[in-house]
Amino acid sequence: MTTSQTSAPLAATADRSAAARPLRTFLALDAAVTAANGLIYLVAAGPVGDLLDLSPGFVRGIGVFLTVYGALVALLASRPVPSATATKAVIEANVLWAVASVATAVFGWFDPNTVGTVWIPLQAAVVAAFAALQFNSLRALGR
Numbered sequence: 001m002t003t004s005q006t007s008a009p010l011a012a013t014a015d016r017s018a019a020a021r022p023l024r025t026f027l028a029l030d031a032a033v034t035a036a037n038g039l040i041y042l043v044a045a046g047p048v049g050d051l052l053d054l055s056p057g058f059v060r061g062i063g064v065f066l067t068v069y070g071a072l073v074a075l076l077a078s079r080p081v082p083s084a085t086a087t088k089a090v091i092e093a094n095v096l097w098a099v100a101s102v103a104t105a106v107f108g109w110f111d112p113n114t115v116g117t118v119w120i121p122l123q124a125a126v127v128a129a130f131a132a133l134q135f136n137s138l139r140a141l142g143r
Contacts, residue, residue, distance in 0.1 A: 016141075017080040023087065023137035027077035030094070030130040035070025037123070038063045052116030069093070084143040087134060094131035098124040
């Protein structure tokens, strides 16, 4: 095998890795924001619950979920070329979260106060933005 024959697959891998950089960036940002939010909910469930007029147990449960989810998204973001299937699952989960959050605010589920009613759709907009950025980045990779 010649040097050019062995270096072609390496170049293709490097090109795919470079092309996946925006996707990895958006996954990493999503992971950081989600995990940070989750840790705040987990550690300060009482004050956050008081601020939003939600039960601390509910806030703590959301905190656990968000922290674990953020860690899993971070793991995906650490891959040179994130799996298309796993990335699609993240996008779908983000869309579902955003829709459920808006429905929660619109229908008054969990009966948050005004601050909670404003916060819920605001964080849904951030999650939806991550989903859109991730979707467009995945599509740019042709996947």
